[in-house]
Amino acid sequence: MNRLTDRLQMIADEIKKGETMADIGTDHGFLPLYLWENGISPSVIMCDISEPSLAKAKAASGAYQFGNELDFRAGDGLKVLKTGEVDAVVIAGMGGLLIRDILADDPAKTFSFKKFILQPRNNAGHLRYWLASNGFNIAKNQLVREGKFICEVITVLTPKAFDMDDLAPQNASPDPGGACWDFPADFFEIHPELASEYAAVKLGIEEKILEGMLKSETVTRDEIETVRGRISYFNKMKNKKV
Secondary structure (H helix, E strand, O other), X not given: OOOOOHHHHHHHOOOOOOOOEXXXXXXXXXXXXXXXXXXXXXXXXXXXXXXXXXXXXXXXXXXXXXXXXXXXXXXXXXXXXXXXXXXXXXXXXXXXXXXXXXXXXXXXXXXXXXXXXXXEOOOHHHHHHHHHHOOOEEEEEEEEEEOOEEEEEEEEEOHHHOOOOOOOXXXXXXXXXXXXXXXXHHHHHOOHHHHHHHHHHHHHHHHHHHHHHHOOOOOOHHXXXXXXXXHHHHHHHHOOOO
């Protein structure tokens, strides 16, 4: 098995030895195959939207698939899983709003799994706000570099796992557009230098948004002040002393 990318390795490290897992949108299946080959997960389920998509995972798995030692399932989101079938579910490389919709589709089934490791490509703040507002516990927020991008990895516990010791207090902000959802302070706990760099990226985006708003005749003063508040927050995070 080839070495995982840093992004996939960070996700893999959130799966504890002995936990069963399913990978939604598995693509080539590198993550679940790594977990199975290294004796971390005794059972893995590779899921993708269609049989042609799943064919990449089957090809990467080689001879293992012919012994029925790995489980491949074609279908949409969590629909391919049985209630409570695995301990942990990975949903990585999708948009944050799509991940939210997958989790919201069948709340009873979603809450039957103990843990989700989520890696949204965008709209992570909206996803965090939804999670915290719908009974999930955001246990960990991490950053990892992948090429020219900085990726976010969110480890989430459901009420089924609330007896575990690694719970973290939820962000108290009631504002779904609050910058603290886009950039939680615990980014600094593991990779402070990367967090400062990521805050600078976020700051640059907001400054461009403000520049465009100031040229518009339809933007309200409240909208401008909201963006200025976000700029102030990201600037504070960029210069955070750790």
